Amino acid sequence: MKALLDELKAIVGTRGWTDDETDLEPYLNEWRGVYKGRTPLRVAPASTEEVAAIVRACHAAGVAVVPQGGNTGMCGGAVPDGSGTQILLSMHRMRRIRSVDAQNFSMTVEAGCILADIQEAARAAGRYFPLSLGAEGTCQIGGNLATDAGGLNVLRYGTARSLTMGLEVVLANGTVLNSLRALRKDTAGYDLKQLFIGSEGTLGIITAACLRLFPDPGKLQTAMVAVATAGESVGLLARLKEQLADRVETFELVSDYVFGLVEKHIPDARLPFDRRWPWYVLIEAAGSIDELGAALAKAMEDGPVLDAVIAKNTSESAALWRLRHSIAEAERKDGKALKHDISVPVSAMPAFLEQGDELLETLCPDARLVAFGHVGDGNLHYNVVLPRDRDASAREEEGKRITGAIYDLVTQFGGSISAEHGIGQLKREWLSRYGSDPELEVMRKLKKTLDPAGILNPGKVI
Numbered sequence: 365m366k367a368l369l370d371e372l373k374a375i376v377g378t379r380g381w382t383d384d385e386t387d388l389e390p391y392l393n394e395w396r397g398v399y400k401g402r403t404p405l406r407v408a409p410a411s412t413e414e415v416a417a418i419v420r421a422c423h424a425a426g427v428a429v430v431p432q433g434g435n436t437g438m439c440g441g442a443v444p445d446g447s448g449t450q451i452l453l454s455m456h457r458m459r460r461i462r463s464v465d466a467q468n469f470s471m472t473v474e475a476g477c478i479l480a481d482i483q484e485a486a487r488a489a490g491r492y493f494p495l496s497l498g499a500e501g502t503c504q505i506g507g508n509l510a511t512d513a514g515g516l517n518v519l520r521y522g523t524a525r526s527l528t529m530g531l532e533v534v535l536a537n538g539t540v541l542n543s544l545r546a547l548r549k550d551t552a553g554y555d556l557k558q559l560f561i562g563s564e565g566t567l568g569i570i571t572a573a574c575l576r577l578f579p580d581p582g583k584l585q586t587a588m589v590a591v592a593t594a595g596e597s598v599g600l601l602a603r604l605k606e607q608l609a610d611r612v613e614t615f616e617l618v619s620d621y622v623f624g625l626v627e628k629h630i631p632d633a634r635l636p637f638d639r640r641w642p643w644y645v646l647i648e649a650a651g652s653i654d655e656l657g658a659a660l661a662k663a664m665e666d667g668p669v670l671d672a673v674i675a676k677n678t679s680e681s682a683a684l685w686r687l688r689h690s691i692a693e694a695e696r697k698d699g700k701a702l703k704h705d706i707s708v709p710v711s712a713m714p715a716f717l718e719q720g721d722e723l724l725e726t727l728c729p730d731a732r733l734v735a736f737g738h739v740g741d742g743n744l745h746y747n748v749v750l751p752r753d754r755d756a757s758a759r760e761e762e763g764k765r766i767t768g769a770i771y772d773l774v775t776q777f778g779g780s781i782s783a784e785h786g787i788g789q790l791k792r793e794w795l796s797r798y799g800s801d802p803e804l805e806v807m808r809k810l811k812k813t814l815d816p817a818g819i820l821n822p823g824k825v826i
């Protein structure tokens with residue numbers, strides 16, 4: 365091991381590594397505090413060639429490599445295991461915007477670029493990069509692609525996958541696979557980049573990406589509306605789409621209990637209504653305030669909308685967005701929840717929620733449902749907090765039972781047990797239970813083909 369560590373240090377130079385325990389601490393802990401790992405060395409390469417050399421050396425030594433972006437992931441995918449033998453490969457020094465092609469509506473960026481910096485670089489070129497999530501000031505595009513991140517604008521623009529034109533990837537033996545083509549059409553053989561998107565660092569290290577850009581959508585209007593049931597929000601979305609077509613960018617459902625957590629834990633966070641309602645939807649749409657206002661007024665007249673607030677300026681809009689962006693932090697501060705990042709067809713969401721309520725009532729009437737998320741994409745964070753009066757082992761057993769029952773229900777509705785956060789360590793066992801045999805078999809074969817020695821992020825996904 366010592367010879368390998370010396371070789372890796374030499375590859376990245378003095379500014380590119382650390383083995384100091386205090387410096388390593390934040391990178392070895394998953395931000396929710398659920399997973400903690402150990403490593404003999406954190407290396408931060410500054411170029412694709414350095415990534416390739418690191419992976420080649422680790423491959424020759426049979427030592428595992430764990431890629432890490434902003435470490436904002438939800439499933440423990442970016443944290444090494446407890447063995448103290450896995451090399452942590454941090455991408456933060458690879459943060460160059462290689463080029464922006466405004467005419468082609470594309471840009472090529474290194475994997476360590478922070479998402480917010482990419483949005484800004486697109487804006488500076490008069491273009492729009494729509495991927496947006498609460499962690500955008502910290503997460504990296506490599507991590508976004510490795511998890512196929514979703515976030516707040518999927519409704520109009522799709523997940524990270526649909527925003528990707530090409531990738532540069534370092535394979536498990538150190539070969540650089542360059543499919544960094546800025547093409548909208550390319551049927552020359554298999555579309556290899558798709559294999560790496562969403563593979564959570566288990567099939568290759570993403571070093572650069574060519575991303576799709578869009579025209580500036582112009583002024584976006586933000587509104588918060590109140591509805592009586594989560595099911596009604598689905599009908600509301602269909603109405604808004606009929607009136608505003610694809611200009612609806614965001615449609616986020618949040619329960620009153622969840623916004624109560626935000627108000628409890630986040631300083632100065634306040635809902636803009638003078639009374640409580642059961643559910644709220646945060647809506648963002650391109651166009652004029654009058655257009656969104658008219659659509660919502662009609663929905664109020666007809667029933668589904670009980671109350672509505674439209675932001676009159678950017679600071680009112682920012683205050684509404686702050687409520688939404690604070691949920692993950694408020695939930696973390698409130699204590700550990702069983703996280704279920706699930707998706708079902710949008711049309712099935714009302715029935716899923718109804719049956720989910722009944723299920724929780726039967727399994728654990730004292731449990732609290734923490735439900736929020738991207739209902740417009742059929743994706744909810746259907747999290748559950750167990751009563752605090754159980755001891756640790758009873759909680760663990762009960763947690764597994766509840767998670768299993770929720771995933772059974774999701775499966776009955778033709779849904780997914782992981783909509784946008786990935787599998788990581790958290791859901792590996794669940795994937796092997798809920799994935800179909802032929803699908804799991806193909807996944808295992810892919811892993812074996814692309815990483816026969818099993819050095820890329822072992823213990824994650826499959």
Ligand code: FAD
Binds near residue numbers: 430499502
């Ligand atoms: P990391 O956490 O560092 O890594 C995630 C996985 O990708 C790991 O398996 C890691 O090994 C792998 N990886 C990282 N970089 C590379 C690379 N270059 N090559 C290969 N593999 C790599 N997620 C959503 O989808 N939607 C949301 O709305 C959303 N909101 C969030 C809000 C908050 C406040 C927080 C804290 C998180 C949120 N997330 C959300 C989860 C998280 O931000 C995303 O999963 C994000 O895409 C992870 O990026 P990262 O750079 O932090 O990756």
Ligand code: MLT
Binds near residue numbers: 498
């Ligand atoms: C969100 O939608 O806010 C994120 O996916 C984070 C979370 O699930 O906590």
Ligand code: ZN
Binds near residue numbers: 515737738745784
């Ligand atoms: Zn989410």
